[in-house]
Amino acid sequence: MDPIELIRPEVRALQAYHVQDARGLIKLDAMENPFPLPAGLRDLLGQRLAEAAYNRYPDAQPAALKALLAASLGVPAAAGLLLGNGSDEVIQILAQAVARPGATLLSVEPGFVMFRLLAQSCGLNYHGVPLRADFSLDLDAVLDAIRVIRPALVFLAIPNNPTGNVFPDAAVAAVLEATPGLVVVDEAYFPFTDHSWLARVGERRNLLVMRTLSKLGLAGIRLGFLAGPPDLIGEFEKLRLPYNISVATQVIATTVLESVDVLWQQARLLRAERSRMAGVLAAMAGVQCFASEANFLLIRVDQPGAVFDALKAHGILIKNLNGAHALLHGCLRITVGSSDQNDRLLDALAVSLRAPG
Numbered sequence: 001m002d003p004i005e006l007i008r009p010e011v012r013a014l015q016a017y018h019v020q021d022a023r024g025l026i027k028l029d030a031m032e033n034p035f036p037l038p039a040g041l042r043d044l045l046g047q048r049l050a051e052a053a054y055n056r057y058p059d060a061q062p063a064a065l066k067a068l069l070a071a072s073l074g075v076p077a078a079a080g081l082l083l084g085n086g087s088d089e090v091i092q093i094l095a096q097a098v099a100r101p102g103a104t105l106l107s108v109e110p111g112f113v114m115f116r117l118l119a120q121s122c123g124l125n126y127h128g129v130p131l132r133a134d135f136s137l138d139l140d141a142v143l144d145a146i147r148v149i150r151p152a153l154v155f156l157a158i159p160n161n162p163t164g165n166v167f168p169d170a171a172v173a174a175v176l177e178a179t180p181g182l183v184v185v186d187e188a189y190f191p192f193t194d195h196s197w198l199a200r201v202g203e204r205r206n207l208l209v210m211r212t213l214s215k216l217g218l219a220g221i222r223l224g225f226l227a228g229p230p231d232l233i234g235e236f237e238k239l240r241l242p243y244n245i246s247v248a249t250q251v252i253a254t255t256v257l258e259s260v261d262v263l264w265q266q267a268r269l270l271r272a273e274r275s276r277m278a279g280v281l282a283a284m285a286g287v288q289c290f291a292s293e294a295n296f297l298l299i300r301v302d303q304p305g306a307v308f309d310a311l312k313a314h315g316i317l318i319k320n321l322n323g324a325h326a327l328l329h330g331c332l333r334i335t336v337g338s339s340d341q342n343d344r345l346l347d348a349l350a351v352s353l354r355a356p357g
């Protein structure tokens with residue numbers, strides 16, 4: 001037998017998560033924070049990183065870091081916290097935990113692609129309920145699917161990626177009520193919206209809230225977390241690899257969270273830039289711009305491929321979502337950058353729309 005035959009068929013059927021080559025380009029494709037840390041904080045990081053003990057395994061239960069995360073981001077005192085190497089790892093742990101034969105992870109589409117990928121890689125069924133054409137939640141369709149499928153795990157990203165919108169609280173409450181399974185509200189984009197479910201963790205047994213530091217400004221260190229009832233978190237802990245949060249990640253997260261206002265200030269600037277860009281984009285002929293509460297804007301144009309290529313020729317990388325889902329026809333996703341980067345994007349887009357390709 002060829003060794004490739006050993007690989008599970010569902011794994012062979014997967015497409016690996018594709019990361020675009022961004023060398024030499026202004027990177028507006030991956031919802032990163034464009035701003036560096038201030039010089040004083042970088043110096044402090046340099047000192048602390050120089051002194052850290054890399055010959056030792058990291059603290060396997062970093063209680064002080066968890067307390068700092070909880071205090072700086074508003075995690076309820078009674079909640080348990082699971083730390084992941086990015087929230088991607090948290091999704092994987094959740095999927096592993098519920099992956100009995102026949103169990104299903106349910107989400108909405110278009111949505112964050114890792115929900116499907118990690119469900120399938122862990123042997124779960126995946127079911128994506130389409131959003132409406134305007135990307136609002138089709139609550140009746142979601143509730144019908146929940147009744148029929150009885151999912152073990154429901155993921156709702158709020159704000160949603162790649163659409164940027166927020167699903168109404170009443171709809172999420174109805175999903176929590178209807179589902180026999182766990183409902184994870186994925187708040188990856190929490191720095192850019194006033195909506196949150198985090199304070200309500202503990203009010204319902206099946207509510208879990210996931211967050212990441214990636215969009216707040218620390219994508220490079222890979223740190224995400226899940227807040228939920230402590231006994232459930234204790235079960236997920238059994239699947240977490242013992243040293244999944246590296247020494248460097250712990251030092252950097254602790255140091256930066258001690259000055260977390262720096263990141264909130266950057267997030268406020270990005271929110272202001274998002275409004276400015278949305279105004280300009282909405283006024284551009286040939287562009288439909290969708291409302292967003294995240295650090296990106298989704299637009300629809302007539303010739304997305306040509307516009308994407310033309311922007312790249314101008315040195316700007318965004319994400320072409322045309323073809324990723326039927327509802328995303330013509331769609332491009334633009335991460336909000338620094339005001340200079342955004343100006344360049346807007347100028348290049350105006351030129352590209354006049355002469356695409």
Ligand SMILES: Cc1ncc(COP(=O)(O)O)c(C=O)c1O
Binds near residue numbers: 224
């Ligand atoms: C909705 C959503 N959840 C989770 C993630 C993954 O975040 P992390 O960098 O913590 O793995 C992303 C990244 O784009 C996302 O859009």
